Amino acid sequence: MAKKELTVPEKLKSLYNLQKIDNKLKEINILRGELPVEVQDLEDYIQGLEARAEKVKIALEEIDHEDNKYTASIKEAEMLIEKYNAQLDKVKNNREYEALSKEIEMQHLEIQLFEKKKKTLSNTRQVKSEAQEVTMERIKDRQLILEQKKKELDEIIASTEAEEEKLLKKQKTARNRIKDSILDSYDRIRSTYKNGLAVVPITRDACGGCFHFIPAQTQLEIQLKKQIISCEYCGRIIVDNETAGIKTPLKV
Numbered sequence: 001m002a003k004k005e006l007t008v009p010e011k012l013k014s015l016y017n018l019q020k021i022d023n024k025l026k027e028i029n030i031l032r033g034e035l036p037v038e039v040q041d042l043e044d045y046i047q048g049l050e051a052r053a054e055k056v057k058i059a060l061e062e063i064d065h066e067d068n069k070y071t072a073s074i075k076e077a078e079m080l081i082e083k084y085n086a087q088l089d090k091v092k093n094n095r096e097y098e099a100l101s102k103e104i105e106m107q108h109l110e111i112q113l114f115e116k117k118k119k120t121l122s123n124t125r126q127v128k129s130e131a132q133e134v135t136m137e138r139i140k141d142r143q144l145i146l147e148q149k150k151k152e153l154d155e156i157i158a159s160t161e162a163e164e165e166k167l168l169k170k171q172k173t174a175r176n177r178i179k180d181s182i183l184d185s186y187d188r189i190r191s192t193y194k195n196g197l198a199v200v201p202i203t204r205d206a207c208g209g210c211f212h213f214i215p216a217q218t219q220l221e222i223q224l225k226k227q228i229i230s231c232e233y234c235g236r237i238i239v240d241n242e243t244a245g246i247k248t249p250l251k252v
């Protein structure tokens with residue numbers, strides 16, 4: 001279906017209106033665009049911390065297991081010492097006495113060795129336990145932040161969904177009114193510039209997009225709205241204040 005030809009002022013007004021709609025849609029996307037990434041980053045970070053905590057937990061269990069083994073070995077050595085001491089009372093000769101005494105000494109040395117190992121384990125356990133506490137605390141903190149962010153994101157999605165739908169409908173209607181060739185250049189200019197502005201007002205005698213000076217004659221032509229005028233530096237379409245909905249302050 002052919003689009004009804006609009007007058008130049010109508011074209012300019014439609015373009016400026018379309019840009020307002022597009023900017024609002026862009027704002028919604030920006031608003032949402034960062035939170036999902038933040039939520040994902042936090043989830044990954046917490047997952048990493050939890051994996052680390054799990055490893056330390058296993059290491060601590062291994063330490064306890066080792067420690068129990070040494071405790072049992074010490075007990076065993078003590079029992080042997082007790083047994084050898086009892087045998088000492090019944091020795092028949094010097095050789096037996098010396099052999100038993102040597103055994104007892106050996107067991108004492110063993111006990112010393114196990115106790116030294118237990119001490120080392122105890123130090124390692126302390127360091128790991130302290131690190132574990134810090135990790136658990138950090139997990140708790142980040143989880144709180146994550147819950148807040150998730151809630152925020154849910155709220156933004158809930159509150160912007162309806163608006164976005166309305167804007168998309170308005171966008172479709174607005175685009176339908178404008179000629180394809182104008183739309184093409186509008187889309188091209190918008191995608192070229194970071195701020196996404198394709199239609200700009202005159203700002204202090206300059207293009208509102210690139211701030212290059214606009215000669216008085218061109219400014220007059222823009223006010224007259226006989227044709228669409230683009231900035232000769234940046235290519236943006238320039239509109240007068242009335243089209244841009246800007247109230248001109250009274251000149252004193």
Ligand SMILES: [Zn+2]
Pocket residue numbers: 207208209210211212231232233234235236
């Ligand atoms: Zn310009």
